[in-house]
Structures are given as structure tokens and as C-alpha cells.
Amino acid sequence: MDPITATLLMKSLDGLSLRAEANAQNIANAGTPGYRPVRVSFEDALTAAAREGPAALAAVQPSLVPDATFGAGDALRLDLEMADAAATAGRYAALVELLNRHAQISALAVGGSR
Secondary structure, three states: OOHHHHHHHHHHHHHHHHHHHHHHHHHHOOOOOOOOOEEEOOHHHHHHHHHHOHHHHHHOOOOEEEOOOOOOOOOOOHHHHHHHHHHHHHHHHHHHHHHHHHHHHHHHHHHOOO
């Protein structure tokens, strides 16, 4: 696996991990009056950095930001939060499986079919 791909995968896992934390925070505070949900947006920055090279990619850090689309008096929709949490978990699991398969292939290449 080339260095850019490996860094891209690790940064994606970092962003998805933070997104899972944001989902959990939003779900836990759904009944709190005046709570403003948080979001994590890192895909666009990750895509742009990947085009620039490894140094730019290494500098990308996902962060929590207040949901700009959430207005005063809006109710947090638990169904949408749960759906986003499930999608995030699925993406994370897929990336971990990809890394696992790559490790298996590398182990076979190094050790043969033992």
C-alpha cells in the first residue's frame, strides 16, 4: 500500500471515529433544551489534501463544529441521528476490513502459504 493510501485510510478512520463521538453526543443530549447538535465534516478537506500530496494529507484534522443548519427551536431528530450513526459504523467497519485484508495479503506475500 502506498503512503498516500495508508495516510488517507488512517485519516478517514480518525474522522469517522470523531463522527461516531458526535453522533453519541447528539443522541445523549437530544432531550436537553437548547442543545445544538455537532457535526464532523472532513471528507472535502481530505479529498482536497489528497490531491496536494502526503504533507497536506497529514495536516488534515477532523473537528467538531456546531450544526449550522440547526435553527433555534428545531427539534433534534433521533431517527436521523441513529441512521447517521449506523452509516458511520458501516463505513468504519468497511475501512477496517480493507486494512485487515491488506495485512493478510502482505503476510502471505512475506511468509508464503504457511
